[in-house]
Amino acid sequence: MKPANLLGSLPADLTHEVFQNIVRSPSVRIERIVSRGHASPEAGWYDQGENEWVMVVAGRASLEFEDGSSCELSAGDYVDIPAHVKHRVAWTDPDIPTVWLAVFYS
C-alpha cells in the first residue's frame, strides 16, 4: 500500500480554490481543499446537509458563521460544523497555500 501526501502535489494553478476527493463512500467524503487568498463571496454561505469536520493542515484561514462569530485557524486547528450551520471562508493567507482536510459525514 503506497501512501500519498496531503501536502504533496499542490496544484500549480490556484486561480480558483481546488477541491479533490480523497475518499468517497456512501457514508463519508474526505476532501482536500487548497486555497490561496480565497474567500467565499460575501453572500456565499455554505449551508450543507452533512456535518463537516474540517482542519487546516497548512497555512492560515478564518471562518465566519451566520451568528456573527468567527474563528482563526492555523496548522492543526479544527472545527466540527454541524449540518446547516451556515459558514463561509472569510480569509485565507494570500502568501502561501492553505491546505484543508474536510470530512463530510452524516
Next chain:
Amino acid sequence: MKPANLLGSLPADLTHEVFQNIVRSPSVRIERIVSRGHASPEAGWYDQGENEWVMVVAGRASLEFEDGSSCELSAGDYVDIPAHVKHRVAWTDPDIPTVWLAVFYS
C-alpha cells in the same frame, strides 16, 4: 465556534498509546492517536470491520500489512486501509510523539 488543535494538549504520559475520539457519529469515527516508540505486538494485527483512512500529522511511523508489504509514513502521508485488510504498526519514532488522524467509516 472555538477550534481545537490536533497537535495541542499532547498527553504527558505516553507509556501507552493514547486514543481519543474527536468525532463519533453512527457513520463515522474520527480519532486522534498519539504514539511514541510504540508498535503493535508481533501478533497484534488489526482486523477491522470498518475502512480506515489514516494520516500521520506529526512524527514518523511504519505500517506493515499481512501480505508482507510495509510503508513508511511521515507528516502528511496517508493511506486508506479497506476493512479486514490486516495491518499493524511496525514502528513509531521513539524520540518524538507521532500524531495520527484516523477516520473509520463504512
